[in-house]
Amino acid sequence: MKFGKKLATVAVAGLALMGTAACSKSNSSTSTNNKIPKVTKKTTVVFWHGMQGAQENTLKSLTKEFEKKNPNITVKLEEQGAYNDLQAKINSTLQSPKDLPTIAQAYPDWLESAAKNKALVNLTPYINNKDVGWGSQQESGIKSDLLDGAKINGTQYGIPFNKSIEILIYNPAMLKQYGVKKVPTTMAELKSAAQTIYQKSKHKVVGAGFDALDNYYVLGMKNAGQNFSSKIDFAGNESKQVINYFADGEKAGYFRMPGSDKYLYIPFTNKKLAMMVTSSSTETWVKQAAKKGFTYDVAARPSKYTMQQGTDIYMFNHATAMQKSAAFMYMKFLASESSQAKWAKETGYIPVNEAVAKTKSYKANKALKLPAKLEDVLTTNTMYSVPVIKDSGATYSQLPAIMQSILAAAQKKQNVNNAIKTGKTKFDAAWKQ
Numbered sequence: 001m002k003f004g005k006k007l008a009t010v011a012v013a014g015l016a017l018m019g020t021a022a023c024s025k026s027n028s029s030t031s032t033n034n035k036i037p038k039v040t041k042k043t044t045v046v047f048w049h050g051m052q053g054a055q056e057n058t059l060k061s062l063t064k065e066f067e068k069k070n071p072n073i074t075v076k077l078e079e080q081g082a083y084n085d086l087q088a089k090i091n092s093t094l095q096s097p098k099d100l101p102t103i104a105q106a107y108p109d110w111l112e113s114a115a116k117n118k119a120l121v122n123l124t125p126y127i128n129n130k131d132v133g134w135g136s137q138q139e140s141g142i143k144s145d146l147l148d149g150a151k152i153n154g155t156q157y158g159i160p161f162n163k164s165i166e167i168l169i170y171n172p173a174m175l176k177q178y179g180v181k182k183v184p185t186t187m188a189e190l191k192s193a194a195q196t197i198y199q200k201s202k203h204k205v206v207g208a209g210f211d212a213l214d215n216y217y218v219l220g221m222k223n224a225g226q227n228f229s230s231k232i233d234f235a236g237n238e239s240k241q242v243i244n245y246f247a248d249g250e251k252a253g254y255f256r257m258p259g260s261d262k263y264l265y266i267p268f269t270n271k272k273l274a275m276m277v278t279s280s281s282t283e284t285w286v287k288q289a290a291k292k293g294f295t296y297d298v299a300a301r302p303s304k305y306t307m308q309q310g311t312d313i314y315m316f317n318h319a320t321a322m323q324k325s326a327a328f329m330y331m332k333f334l335a336s337e338s339s340q341a342k343w344a345k346e347t348g349y350i351p352v353n354e355a356v357a358k359t360k361s362y363k364a365n366k367a368l369k370l371p372a373k374l375e376d377v378l379t380t381n382t383m384y385s386v387p388v389i390k391d392s393g394a395t396y397s398q399l400p401a402i403m404q405s406i407l408a409a410a411q412k413k414q415n416v417n418n419a420i421k422t423g424k425t426k427f428d429a430a431w432k433q
Contacts (some may be wrong), residue, residue, distance in 0.1 A: 107394030158312030198254035214399035300380035
């Protein structure tokens with residue numbers, strides 16, 4: 001399970017005007033002036049990915065469908081293992097650009113140096129090209145928040161692919177049993193409901209938990225009006241309020257973080273936890289672990305912002321002009337309404353194409369609860385991703401350990417302020433790596 005990571009510029013608007021015809025110039029960080037050709041001869045696209053199991057099977061099925069519709073294009077799928085394996089393979093191969101694939105799944109922060117070194121293709125001209133792309137960003141049908149999340153330093157290097165968001169998964173029978181009449185829609189309501197459940201269950205059921213400690217802090221600060229950056233004062237008043245909200249609950253017992261069980265769906269499906277803020281992809285794990293007769297439902301994360309996570313697809317500049325065109329046609333296909341409907345139904349990821357969430361067929365999906373609620377969830381929450389700036393990825397990756405130490409101190413009734421001061425030292429140091 002990956003609980004992992006994540007604004008337009010005048011330059012992008014200028015590029016949009018340049019890319020409306022088949023002769024559009026790539027005008028990207030690639031520093032090339034190649035035209036965007038139609039695919040008129042046999043072309044092979046190599047795709048490095050990290051999908052496994054049912055996800056990989058669905059990707060293979062979609063790829064076969066694409067190749068059938070585009071007989072001149074062969075897509076060579078190369079699975080690289082888990083995300084950390086994929087990231088390591090990309091990073092090591094960047095030293096030998098000719099050995100890179102045509103395209104790869106990645107988080108944007110993995111590729112910040114690649115963008116600076118002109119190893120990536122700016123996709124805006126391809127998006128705006130009417131032969132291989134959509135003709136405009138608006139015609140793509142991709143939710144703008146997700147497209148923004150696939151930018152690096154304001155440039156559209158990626159196309160969103162497999163995405164999840166944070167949601168609230170709860171046990172409606174438990175809420176009713178312990179007198180919680182309303183599903184929480186704010187953090188204040190979540191705290192109140194969690195306290196009620198913990199008290200009325202005589203401390204047998206923890207009211208709520210947060211699965212991803214990094215996301216908890218980043219979204220807490222964003223909801224308080226601060227973007228994730230080195231400007232955050234980790235020991236400042238706003239930061240302390242975000243931290244103490246969780247720490248107070250850990251100390252009193254009505255909140256919890258993942259412990260030795262690693263993921264909260266385990267105590268949740270064992271009826272030791274009534275609610276959890278977690279990735280939307282967790283629902284598939286809840287279904288697998290839930291015992292007969294177990295009930296659950298989903299709702300929007302009880303805050304203004306939710307975290308959008310999952311990878312995008314990026315194109316490398318070493319590819320030929322024909323390969324780039326073929327690769328973008330494939331990326332466009334994967335982001336299409338029909339492909340995303342199949343992908344979301346069979347994998348549990350949310351569809352990146354906005355139209356899918358509104359279709360009757362998607363909402364009627366009985367395998368998961370989220371499809372029927374997703375449109376409302378996306379209306380309730382604004383999606384946020386970790387900004388791709390210097391050292392943001394490294395700092396974000398250290399947040400779980402920092403937060404865990406603070407929350408552990410709260411559990412043990414130790415001085416939380418001292419733990420926050422120690423956390424600040426680690427937080428500030430991470431931004432200076």
